[in-house]
Amino acid sequence: MxxxxxxNVLVTGTxxxxxxxxxxxxxQATGLTHLEVGKLIREKQLYREWxxxxxxxxxxxxxxxxxxxxxxxEGGQIVxxxxxxxxxxxxxDLVVVLRVETETLYGRLERRHYGEAKIRENVEAEIFQTCLxxxxxxxxxxxxxxxEIHHDTQEQLEAGICQVQEIRHRVLPDVNP
Ligand code: DAT
Numbered sequence: 001m002x003x004x005x006x007x008n009v010l011v012t013g014t015x016x017x018x019x020x021x022x023x024x025x026x027x028q029a030t031g032l033t034h035l036e037v038g039k040l041i042r043e044k045q046l047y048r049e050w051x052x053x054x055x056x057x058x059x060x061x062x063x064x065x066x067x068x069x070x071x072x073x074e075g076g077q078i079v080x081x082x083x084x085x086x087x088x089x090x091x092x093d094l095v096v097v098l099r100v101e102t103e104t105l106y107g108r109l110e111r112r113h114y115g116e117a118k119i120r121e122n123v124e125a126e127i128f129q130t131c132l133x134x135x136x137x138x139x140x141x142x143x144x145x146x147x148e149i150h151h152d153t154q155e156q157l158e159a160g161i162c163q164v165q166e167i168r169h170r171v172l173p174d175v176n177p
Contacts, residue, residue, distance in 0.1 A: 004075030006032065007168065008091055012084045012135055013098035014126040016108040018151045022098060023080040025161050030078075030168065037081035040067055056118075061086040085134045089142040096164060097132045098151040145171075 009032065011023050020036065027034040041047055046064050047057035065086065071077060072091045079087075084095070100108075105126050109119045125131065135146055145167065149160040 004073075004093075006075035007093035008072050008075050008077045008079060009164065009168075010079045010081070010084060010087065010092045010095045010135075011098065012081060012095065013131050013151075014100075014105065014122050015082055016105050016112065016122060017098040017100045017126070017131075018108075018157065019080045019082070019098060022096070022149075022151060022157060022160060023078045025157060026078055026164060029161050029165060032076050032078050035071060035077045035079050037064065037068070037079060040064070059083075082131060083134065084131070084138045087138060089139050089144060092139075092144055094164070094167060095135050095139055095144055095146045096160070097135050097146060097148050098160075099129070099132070099148055100126065100150070100152050102127060104152045 009026070011019050011026070013019055023034040023036075026032065041057060041059045041064060044063075044067055046067055047059045049058040050056075051058055065088070068079070068087075068091070072079070075093075079092070081087075102123055105123055106119065109122055114122070132146075132148060139146060147163065147167070149163065150156050151160060
């Protein structure tokens, strides 16, 4: 654990697994701050290219790291992002990887009106557990714990938040518990 008064938690997973929903719930339950990296990228224009086929920005890793560093210094952040491989492992005290069943993800992305190519890309990424493997690789040299939480239902959301809180009280530092 670095010199932080409060923990930083990374919540990652394929788009549509429910990161925003989970982070909002966790923020409410813990008083930590939900930091949406996607929003930061849009607002501060931390990208250099636009992917027309996938209809999304290709973020600039260096720009995102520079923007995140001062925000994470003090701790107390729940960082919500689909990608983790470029992040610094010593910025985090806990990593949560959300997972969902293929049918669940398909339905959620369809309701979001994603195009067929974008749905297929994300569903395949979930099937091949791309985000989980990326997080495992990114944090393999650190002692940061990686929790895989299944997130298809409201019950799983509530159980997952309880699990994180339990770990937080047991192993994570906090000046304001
Ligand atoms: P993400 O931020 O990973 O893209 P989201 O939080 O926007 O995902 O959730 C996508 C949709 O799925 C949204 O309509 C809310 C729903 N959802 C999220 N988590 C859920 C859960 N545990 N149970 C049921 N629905 C959920």
